[in-house]
Amino acid sequence: MAGILPLGALCWAASSKDPGYTPALLLDLLRRRGRYRPEDFARLALTSPVDLPALKRRWLEALDGALRFLASRDPDEVGCLYYSPAEARFVEPAPGQQVLPHFGRPGGVLPVVVS
Numbered sequence: 620m621a622g623i624l625p626l627g628a629l630c631w632a633a634s635s636k637d638p639g640y641t642p643a644l645l646l647d648l649l650r651r652r653g654r655y656r657p658e659d660f661a662r663l664a665l666t667s668p669v670d671l672p673a674l675k676r677r678w679l680e681a682l683d684g685a686l687r688f689l690a691s692r693d694p695d696e697v698g699c700l701y702y703s704p705a706e707a708r709f710v711e712p713a714p715g716q717q718v719l720p721h722f723g724r725p726g727g728v729l730p731v732v733v734s
Contacts, residue, residue, distance in 0.1 A: 626681045627688025628700065628711040635698025635723055642689045642697060646682065653678050696720045 624632075630645040660669045688711060701718040703710045712718045 624700075624709060625684055625688065625711045627685030628709075630685055631689065631692060632698060632700045632723070642692075646685050646689065650682055653682070698722060 626646075626649070627642075630642045630649070634640045634642045634645055655671065655674070657669075657671060699720040699722045700709045701712045702708070702721045703712075703716065703718050705717065709721070710716070710718060
């Protein structure tokens with residue numbers, strides 16, 4: 620989905636919000652809690668049925684991609700987001716892509732949601 624950071628980049632940045640968490644720990648917690656059953660969706664007013672096998676495949680792919688991302692990062696940059704000046708947005712950096720690490724600070728910034 621365009622405009623949404625992948626799971627690895629989110630775990631990487633989120634770990635700075637609580638000194639007790641690491642990106643790998645957050646990913647492990649998500650891996651253990653990522654189980655859904657058909658009855659979990661039955662009470663929701665969805666416009667189309669949920670394909671649980673397809674959803675599971677996407678979840679496992681996101682977890683695997685996140686693990687690869689965490690392994691590729693410099694530990695000195697843990698807790699940052701990566702900003703691409705060329706794209707004028709935060710990204711999950713691709714090899715060779717020019718990005719700037721952006722570390723959070725008290726007060727931070729408010730997100731902008733674009734549809």
